[in-house]
Amino acid sequence: MTEGALSRPSLKVLVADENPKRGYALLETLRADDSLEVLTVPPGMALIEAVRLHGPDVVLVDMERADRDALDSIRALSGSALERPVALFVDEDDVELMETAFDTGICSYNVVDAPPRDVKPLLRAAIALYTRFHRTRNELTEAQRILAERSMIEQAKRCFMKNEKASEPQAYRWLQRRAMQTSSRIAVVAADYLALQRKDNAS
Amino acid sequence: MTVAVRIGVLKLADSAPVIMARQQGLFAQYGLEAEIVVSPSWANIADGLAWNRLDAAVMFAPLAMMTALGRRGPDTMLRPLGRVSRGGNTIMLRGSAPVRAVWQAGLAGRQAFDVWRAALGRKPRLAVVHMYSTHLLILRRFLESIEVEMEKETDLCVMPPTDMIHALSEKTIDGCCVGPxxxxxxxxxxxxxxxxxxxTVLPNHIEKILVTSGKFSLDEDVVHRVSRAVEDALSFCQQPEQAENIARILALPVSEGGLTLPVxxxxxxxxxxxxxxxxxxxxGSLQLSDLDWIMKDxxxxxxxxxxxxxxxTRLFGSGAAETTHA
Structure with a gap:
């Protein structure tokens, strides 16, 4: 820990992410900074209850959480048990940061009167992590799509081989030729061929 | 030229005009390619408008007003395009009903409340969908009409409408004022x-309005096209003979153009x-007379x-012909 960090009061951060893997990764990232006290929302607990329980300075919220509305309007709650104000962290000078945060699906609330100094680095860390997860998810979706297409092409080949008493290379060449003739991808030709077979079998 | 427009809605039946405008091809008729963003919370809608991730949204007037004033997040350029719906909110309580009808104003209502609360055995916990909602204002007026002080005699909480069913069954809330x-x-x-x-509380009150924000709201031609498409959809949705069809569409999964509503x-x-x-x-255009009671409350x-x-009054009045900014 640096001397500066020692003299700095600890910042309480509550992480509210229902995605366990991503939430854990964000916690690990933030816990690496020992000037932060990092807290989570216990399973089954509403976000607002967790804020009441922990009294954080900052809340980092996954925007897919529907109970964000409770935090959004805490100021209007008459007789609220939560005496400290909650405000959406808004940085007028850094619109790009806020838009990026929104795009990646995270937002930040202050739970103290004055915005804490260190919100921006926290938000940036969260954005980086969310972006990584988003990319990984996209890569996974793409890998699953490729696998599904390969499986469909294999199925269409087997079906063609059986129907036409053809070999595997002949079946594949037929799919390739058909794809060229119709300016389609082989996977699309395979899907059409299988759909036609199902229709024929049903009639 | 086709213009892309992103419109935010929640899983509520009064989002129907936007859903049906797409389903009936009305947006396309006016040269619009509409992306309907079904949002998990009102905060997402308000942030979407603020951070240029939505061009328009269906929302209740109090939240639109507080957003335009910069009282819930960033100061947001908002322009009300017109009315969407009137009424439709219900005040529901769990437990045993002391009377088999809506509660009458005055002493009769107060007595029904006391009987219900005694059976409940605790200070009632009532939910609304957002603090800056017509639901809260309607609930407060209802409680006032039966001589119950909302702030002192109930505990208020906020939760999404879709969660209220579960919360009522789990008895974590005792009642709610919720949209259709x-x-x-x-x-x-x-x-x-x-x-x-x-x-019963405020017949025919304004409920949802269509608002637009940012650069989008400055383009008169596009704004006009969106308004026309939604106006056409409103006429369609108001026809009782279309209700079966609309309920069926709204019950579809979001991926198939619906809102997964119970049919x-x-x-x-x-x-x-x-x-x-x-x-x-x-x-039609939003009028100040629509908003008088909201501003008063x-x-x-x-x-x-x-x-x-x-x-x-300046921002939302006179049919809000000009783009508004706090």
Missing amino acids: PWGTEAELLGLAFQVGGSA GATRAILPGGGANDVITFTG MMVLGWLEEAGRKTL
Whole structure:
């Protein structure tokens, strides 16, 4: 820990992410900074209850959480048990940061009167992590799509081989030729061929 | 030239005009390619408008007003395009109903409340969908009419409408004021009974409005096209003979263009349905007379002071012909 960090009061951060893997990764990232006290929302607990329980300075919220509305309007709650104000962290000078945060699906609330100094680095860390997860998810979706297409092409080949008493290379060449003739991808030709077979079998 | 437009809605039956405008090809007719963003919370809608991730949205007027004033997040350029719906909110309580009807104002209502609370055995915990909602204002007026002080005699909480069904069944809330069709759904499931609602508290009150934000709101041609498409959809949705079809579309999964709403409850609250509080889909420009009661209540609750009221009158008044900015 640096001397500066020692003299700095600890910042309480509550992480509210229902995605366990991503939430854990964000916690690990933030816990690496020992000037932060990092807290989570216990399973089954509403976000607002967790804020009441922990009294954080900052809340980092996954925007897919529907109970964000409770935090959004805490100021209007008459007789609220939560005496400290909650405000959406808004940085007028850094619109790009806020838009990026929104795009990646995270937002930040202050739970103290004055915005804490260190919100921006926290938000940036969260954005980086969310972006990584988003990319990984996209890569996974793409890998699953490729696998599904390969499986469909294999199925269409087997079906063609059986129907036409053809070999595997002949079946594949037929799919390739058909794809060229119709300016389609082989996977699309395979899907059409299988759909036609199902229709024929049903009639 | 086709223009892309992103419109935010929640899983509520009064989002129907936007859903049906797409389903009926009305956006396309006006040269619009509409992306409908079904949002998990009102905060997402307000942030979407603020951070240029939505071009327009269906929302209740108090939240639109507080957003335009910069009182819930960033100061946001908002322009009300017009009315979407009137009424449709229901006040539901769980437990045993002391009377088999909506509660009467005055002493009779107070007595019914006391009997219900005694059976409940605790200070009632009532939910609304957002603090800056017409639901809170309607609930407060209802409680006032039966001589119950909302702030002192109930605990208020905020939760999404879709969560209220579960919360009623788990008894984590004792009642709610909620938008269509969720109150009717709670009743059909035997989880709650209706004691009041829009029709009894403030008949024909303005409920949802269509707002636009940012650069989008400055393009008169595009704004006009969006307004026309939604106006056409409002006329379509107001026809009772379309209600079956609309309920069926709204019941579809989001991926198939619907909102996953319960079909029976949705049919009951659409025009021509059998519920106490049916929605009235209504078009035309938003008028100050639509907002008078909202601003009055917001001032009573301390959300708004005289200067804020004047600003809102300028921003949302006169059919809001000009783009508004706090």
